Amino acid sequence: MGRSGAAVDMGLEYIRKKYNDTLDIKFTPGYAVSGPTEAGAAAAELYYKHNVDAFIGPGSSTSVEAMGHLVTQWNLPFITPAGGSGTLADKILYPTLTRMSPISVESYSYFILKMIDKYSWNHFVIFHSGSVSRLHWYSMDDILKANNDYSWSHYEIDQETFTTADYERILIDASKYARVFILYTNAPETREILLVAHRLGYSKGEYVMLVTKGLDRSIDESYWRYGDDNDEAAKNAYQSCLFFTGEAVSSAFAAFEQEVKERALRDYGFDYVGTNTSVHFLTASYYDSFVMFGQVLNETVAEGGDPRDGRAFAERLWNRTYPGVTGAYTINSEGARDSEVYMHDLDPATGAFKLVGRYIRAKDSLIIVDEIHWPGGGPPLDIPKCGFRNDRCLSSGKLGTVR
Incomplete structure (x- = not known):
């Protein structure tokens, strides 16, 4: 309790x-x-x-x-x-x-698919783990199995056993099929994936990461800033992402949150502040x-x-x-x-998250409320001009005669 x-x-x-x-x-x-x-x-x-x-x-x-x-x-x-x-x-x-x-895991799934449809992203890859993301993955899997409009694949990850080389391997493999990655992972898993993706050059605008944020961390700077040597790289990596969350604080919530923290410490010996835990x-x-x-x-x-x-x-x-x-x-x-689901992106100037979109499940309505920051100047293409494996472009001087 x-x-x-x-x-x-x-x-x-x-x-x-x-x-x-x-x-x-x-x-x-x-x-x-x-x-x-x-x-x-x-x-x-x-x-x-x-x-x-x-x-x-x-x-x-x-x-x-x-x-x-x-x-x-x-x-x-x-x-x-x-x-x-x-x-x-x-x-x-x-x-x-x-x-x-x-x-509502279904609301998250439909919100993400609304964004995919909005930008005509028909190819995507899903990364999921057995952590807080399990129900989200099951929901999306059920919806996609009943829908043949998309080309998609998925990878299961395990934070306990995966090394940096494992993350790099699946990201490189996923890049052969899509430029849109959906992440159903907890906060540490998300950070590790995004840092590896950043090192691979995936945060420059050609890719977008659609991240469902669980309840393990608040949607604030603590979500990417861990106080380590990777903070600056993480800040850059997170700019290629859109984050989906149930958090949109009402005017009454701040007072409620403070009272919960005080009572939890006084009556139950649980220290929200000391454990860096969100209400x-x-x-x-x-x-x-x-x-x-x-x-x-x-x-x-x-x-x-x-x-x-x-x-x-x-x-x-x-x-x-x-x-x-x-x-x-x-x-x-x-x-x-x-309940509504909210979409945030990272403001590159401040490192803070800002609300950029809302989804109202009862009306199946997607509302963009602020300009989205795209590292490449605009949303990524569904298929790059040269294809996922650069097989649509022939370099100058490389075309020869087959004998």
Whole structure:
């Protein structure tokens, strides 16, 4: 509970204070679980031993999948601050589940494909690892398998075993097929790939890297600046990238973030500052989950409804817009949070990231909000003039007669 406990406490305090006259909310803390099996066992104990009326959490999509089958049988309300997995969109399997994830992996995939279509990039290569990027890769793979409009390939990388030579090998091989690289990697993996690409000359404008940023680092200078000898090269390398993230801070978030940091240290002994850890949007989703739950619970009780009827409760939750610490959000007809995805690039003058684009999944709308910095003066060509392997150009004086 170190990272999320403070947000949970704040959400509980809010709804207890706001609905003090009508609701008597009893909160049973859950358990720290390390996987789907433990999550299912914990849910069963909470249901049979503590007679809980609703579940909020956990923050792992695979654990939610395991719990979801049980909660469906019990027909109880179920809200997860996560739920980015496409599997959880199945309303036959999970009819009472509301997904609050600020990171819809499908939205990221469609945003990237919107950019690919915008610039007519029909050839691309995907790099993915088993880290934070796994669900993003699965989502894109599913979409592309149902679409024959693109020519693409992919490489799986392993940060634990890959050497600089391994990164160089796959980048050189990928350059034979595309100039657009999609990266589903964590922050250290991304930096290593981009540094190698920079040394290979791939950051001069002929290539573009489309990077899905996970929650492991904030979208600020710490994402590329590590305080080592490679910082200047990293700054140059990152200018050939566009970064896709769920982060777009609302005016309320700064105050929320500060309070979470103070409470986490005071009440849970977790030092956000000392560990250089960000209060990411998943933590805010815990708070928003409680606030939303309290509002709908109050309405249900006031109208004489059954708060334990998970399907009916879900119908009240969905197709509505709520205020949140990360900005207003909508729960759509499928029980998922319709959140925007944002695109940033690196300002070469300052080394800071700037917002250059937004994607609204509910409207399937791509909006460019600022000028994109292209190292080559414009977006890369889908296929270089001389081809991926320079086989379309013949050097002067090289053409001879074959005997």
